[in-house]
Amino acid sequence: MSTAQGLRVADVTVRVGGVTAVRGAALTVPPGTVAGLVGPDGAGRATLCDVIAGLRTPAEGTVHLGDADLTGSAARERARRGIARTSREPARWRSRTVRESVRAAARRHAALCDHGGRTSRDRWARRRRARGEAGDRADELLARVGIAEFANLPERDVPPGVARLTGLARALAAEPAVLLLDDPWADLPERRARALEVLLRDLAAEGVAVLVAERDLEPVLGVCDVLHVLDGGRVIAAGPPAEVRADPCVRAAYLAGPAPVTRCPPSAAAGPRWAVRTRTPW
Numbered sequence: 474m475s476t477a478q479g480l481r482v483a484d485v486t487v488r489v490g491g492v493t494a495v496r497g498a499a500l501t502v503p504p505g506t507v508a509g510l511v512g513p514d515g516a517g518r519a520t521l522c523d524v525i526a527g528l529r530t531p532a533e534g535t536v537h538l539g540d541a542d543l544t545g546s547a548a549r550e551r552a553r554r555g556i557a558r559t560s561r562e563p564a565r566w567r568s569r570t571v572r573e574s575v576r577a578a579a580r581r582h583a584a585l586c587d588h589g590g591r592t593s594r595d596r597w598a599r600r601r602r603a604r605g606e607a608g609d610r611a612d613e614l615l616a617r618v619g620i621a622e623f624a625n626l627p628e629r630d631v632p633p634g635v636a637r638l639t640g641l642a643r644a645l646a647a648e649p650a651v652l653l654l655d656d657p658w659a660d661l662p663e664r665r666a667r668a669l670e671v672l673l674r675d676l677a678a679e680g681v682a683v684l685v686a687e688r689d690l691e692p693v694l695g696v697c698d699v700l701h702v703l704d705g706g707r708v709i710a711a712g713p714p715a716e717v718r719a720d721p722c723v724r725a726a727y728l729a730g731p732a733p734v735t736r737c738p739p740s741a742a743a744g745p746r747w748a749v750r751t752r753t754p755w
Contacts, residue, residue, distance in 0.1 A: 555650030
């Protein structure tokens with residue numbers, strides 16, 4: 474399947490009971506870009522993410538990945554097609570270490586993905602080899618997200634930020650075409666937040682379409698190529714971060730009462746960002 478056009482969401486409307494949570498929302502995330510989906514709590518951000526991931530069926534609208542219409546497909550099929558998502562509240566395995574959790578995700582991807590090959594025997598051999606290499610893949614991913622030192626700890630016992638980055642490593646194990654991140658900077662101390670910015674830019678440089686869903690506008694300004702701002706279930710602004718931040722509708726709807734922020738030193742790859750003063754080191 475070609476994914477050259479990336480993720481395209483068009484005219485999505487979601488009704489929950491008697492409430493319209495999302496109204497005609499649209500966004501595009503081409504491969505090789507980092508896009509932001511921001512809006513205050515209740516704006517419809519999480520609901521739209523559920524639609525993209527296949528966890529909720531819209532009343533209207535479509536979701537495409539490349540040339541494939543995924544609107545009616547289940548979450549499992551979307552994952553197989555290349556959409557990976559991290560949760561705002563990361564799942565934790567009680568009986569697995571951090572490494573075992575990521576290794577399981579790598580083995581699952583190896584079992585489900587298409588390995589090519591001229592014959593069924595070739596494909597079986599490649600799948601078996603990939604499953605056998607899942608442990609090495611887990612080690613590689615844990616190092617890449619910056620939590621290799623926590624690999625042998627029970628996942629249930631690690632700090633919240635480590636659990637969040639473990640979820641990111643599990644998502645990357647699926648080798649996604651689209652990476653959907655929900656509130657990715659929550660619980661991260663400053664140095665790890667800056668490292669995550671660099672990682673997101675690196676993933677985009679490798680051709681991944683990255684969509685970052687955040688309640689706060691400021692943290693995404695230095696890392697995103699384009700921002701989409703939700704308010705009342707509608708996309709009220711979309712475009713380059715500087716233009717969106719200056720938009721009168723955005724300022725009226727979203728910047729009226731910002732939390733105290735502090736300027737973070739710029740990273741070489743991602744530029745400056747802003748962070749709420751709530752992080753603690755680990």
